[in-house]
Amino acid sequence: MEEWATELGLFVARLAILVLVVGLALAVIARMRGDGSERLRLRVEQLNDRREYRRRRLALAASEPSARKRLLKAFRRDDKAKNRRGGKEAPTARQTVWVLDFHGDIRASGTPRLAEEISAVLASAEKGDEAVLRLESAGGLVHAYGLAAAQVDRLREAGLTTTVCVDKVAASGGYLMACAADRLQAAPFAVIGSIGVVAQLPNLHRLLKRHDVDVELLTAGEYKRTLTVFGENTQEGRDKFQADLENTHRLFKSHVAERRPNLDIEAVATGEIWYGRDALTRNLVDALGTSEAYLVSRMDEARVISVRLEPRRSMGERFGMAVSYGVERSVDRLLERLDAGRWEKR
Missing domain, CATH: 3.90.226.10 (2-enoyl-CoA Hydratase; Chain A, domain 1)
Incomplete structure (x- = not known):
């Protein structure tokens, strides 16, 4: 059973690689032949x-075979009547x-x-x-x-x-x-x-400092950079960044309150x-x-x-999408069968 599953997994992996290569080739050809604009x-x-x-x-x-002819005739009568009404009332x-x-x-x-x-x-x-x-x-x-x-x-x-x-x-x-x-x-x-605003970013300053790596950050303008990934952040920068978030939140609340005046905006604008x-x-x-x-x-x-x-x-592109969908469905069915087999053993 395990050997069969391994071979099937290798086959699916090879097929996926083949589809990826063919898809990339088709994408390159389409880009070379296209005019660069999206066709809609x-x-x-x-x-x-x-x-x-x-x-x-x-x-x-749902109807009996003997009643289907009557239904079809009724549908045709409805269509004719609809067309006549449409011609008069348009x-x-x-x-x-x-x-x-x-x-x-x-x-x-x-x-x-x-x-x-x-x-x-x-x-x-x-x-x-x-x-x-x-x-x-x-x-x-x-x-x-x-x-x-x-x-x-x-x-x-x-x-x-x-x-x-x-x-x-x-x-x-x-x-x-x-x-x-x-x-x-x-x-x-x-x-x-x-109804809220969130922002997060890592800071690697201490990690870089431990490895003797310096990062030079030069700005013109007091608040051009408040928080950075590599530089040393200051409390002043954090306060300014938080103030910017609060201002964005205020605009968000104002936008919602103008369009839904019956809403208690302060009660629901908590995120x-x-x-x-x-x-x-x-x-x-x-x-x-x-x-x-x-x-x-x-x-x-x-x-x-x-x-x-x-x-x-x-x-x-349509061929590539069809092949990709087929591979995806095959993998899903394989996983479903393996999962079903696990429960059957129990």
Whole structure:
């Protein structure tokens, strides 16, 4: 058993190395052939149609074989009637809900794409439309999430009703973005809050001094460097660094308080996090629920349209992603089998 597992592990390792080499080669070729700019395409999908398509598929699957023809005829009649109504009533006054997505990392690297998506929505949206942002972020750099929050502000400033839905987490910089909405909804166990600022860095001065290594740090400006990694830090520098953190925290609290005036900002701006249900009692969110449930409820009275900018991938990139996914799945299955075998022996 152990010999088999070892051989399989070696095979997976060789396969992973091969995939890495091929992927690097394809990346180099793509960079040489590309123009250096990211190629993006706008993907627009009406979620009402997708929901109706799936409903019909399930209805057919659950029906008796003898009833499927009747169902298909009924679907065709509905489609014809819908087309006739659309021709007579267009242009329709039905509200449109524009759906955007943001999954944030520490640098909020999806901000440029979100900005372009918002620009596209604002160019097409009409009075009375709604924008829904499905947001997932645990926060990150202050300036990066400040810019991302400013992009969300554009929706409200343009007169669109703005709803932010949080299924998993909107903490720190993520909450900085989320609080810009007219309505903020979170899943019952979504992580909300963390209205605070943190910074940490190591200092190697004593270690270097023990090995007779000197570091010269020259600055022009009293507070150009307050804390450093290699230099000797002073209490004055620490105090100034702490003052900068406090000032950033003050700006954070002011931003949240302006957008959520019913919030007791001093009570929640402690850096703590709360799950959705507790966040609701503290007015950090307006309602409990998942993004999927909210969008389904809106489909009964509005067109729900997903807007997303996606990169155009070459054939080589798609092949590399497929191979990488296959290797990842193989490793996961191997680990699952080994784990299952461990429990079976017991």
